[in-house]
Amino acid sequence: MRLIQFQTVQGQRHVAVVEGDTLLVVNGAASTRELALDAIRKGHGLAEEVCARGTQPSPSSYRQTLQDGRVLAPLDHEDPAHCLISGTGLTHLGSASTRDKMHQQNIGDQAALTDTARIFQWGIEGGRPPAGTAGVQPEWFYKGDGSIVVRPGAAFEKPAFAEDAGEEPELTGLYVVGDDSKPYRVGFALGNEFSDHVMERRNYLYLAHSKLRNCSYGPELRVGELPRNLSGMSRILRGDEVVWEKEFLSGEDNMCHSLENLEYHHFKYAQFLRPGDVHVHFFGTATLSVADNIQTREGDRFEISMEAFGEPLINGIKAGAAELPAGQVATL
CATH class of the missing domain: 3.90.850.10 (Fumarylacetoacetase-like, C-terminal domain)
Known part of the structure; x- marks a missing residue:
């Protein structure tokens, strides 16, 4: 599994699974850090946490999101x-x-x-x-x-x-x-x-x-x-x-x-x-x-x-x- 963090055109943050040129947005995840911390608290892996939350396709392709400069570092901290x-x-x-x-x-x-x-x-x-x-x-x-x-x-x-x-x-x-x-x-x-x-x-x-x-x-x-x-x-x-x-x-x-x-x-x-x-x-x-x-x-x-x-x-x-x-x- 490969993940990215990105921003929408409106500036909202999301985590997504990369599937070719499709981004599958992880439900309820604004950052990889919080997704990882939740997985740790629940005692299972990051991939399991992503599967448990589910995903939905992003309206923007991965390539377009990259070209727009909206892809963030894949892990960061708000501070x-x-x-x-x-x-x-x-x-x-x-x-x-x-x-x-x-x-x-x-x-x-x-x-x-x-x-x-x-x-x-x-x-x-x-x-x-x-x-x-x-x-x-x-x-x-x-x-x-x-x-x-x-x-x-x-x-x-x-x-x-x-x-x-x-x-x-x-x-x-x-x-x-x-x-x-x-x-x-x-x-x-x-x-x-x-x-x-x-x-x-x-x-x-x-x-x-x-x-x-x-x-x-x-x-x-x-x-x-x-x-x-x-x-x-x-x-x-x-x-x-x-x-x-x-x-x-x-x-x-x-x-x-x-x-x-x-x-x-x-x-x-x-x-x-x-x-x-x-x-x-x-x-x-x-x-x-x-x-x-x-x-x-x-x-x-x-x-x-x-x-x-x-x-x-x-x-x-x-x-x-x-x-x-x-x-x-x-x-x-």
């Missing part, structure tokens, strides 16, 4: 401060070589290269522990709250101070924390973990800065288990021209960490277990256009596709707001 966006890196086979290739532009930064290789090797050796046990912890980063999320089809803002506007084609895990303070995985979605790789390249310790950008995920939420071997395509389009494209792999067969291990090391922190909160976690990638020396421009479009997730995730790039001038923080 953006209660939606945490985070991620893990060096989780996919090949991701260390991609990271090293990117950092080779700064040959003097040997410490970053060494740490990259070391953390990746730790993942190879201990990132897939037996079920129910904790393995080695991955690289982890904070990206922002729900206010940084750009809906499918909309453009990312490139901050005035940014040095790069680069894509990261990834899978995301979407979670809701139940009334019992336990995390529940709602499903998975395609994601673009938009980042500033030129800033990161200057020094690996700038990684935290480079991640504080927009992101997008969706348009569809896949309910249920994730296939172990997944292949997708990441493209950059400039007008009608494809200026770069490359296959990207995901799923546990292509990762050095198990999903269970990545989830454990995120939700082991008590502050991430606040009832009702939403968590969106990017699982990492081994495929980046910046590693092939591609420089994006305002007006470019990113297209991330994977057959198992339905329609592709498409986002553009536009100029962001002017930055706050230095010295403008007031003292009270």
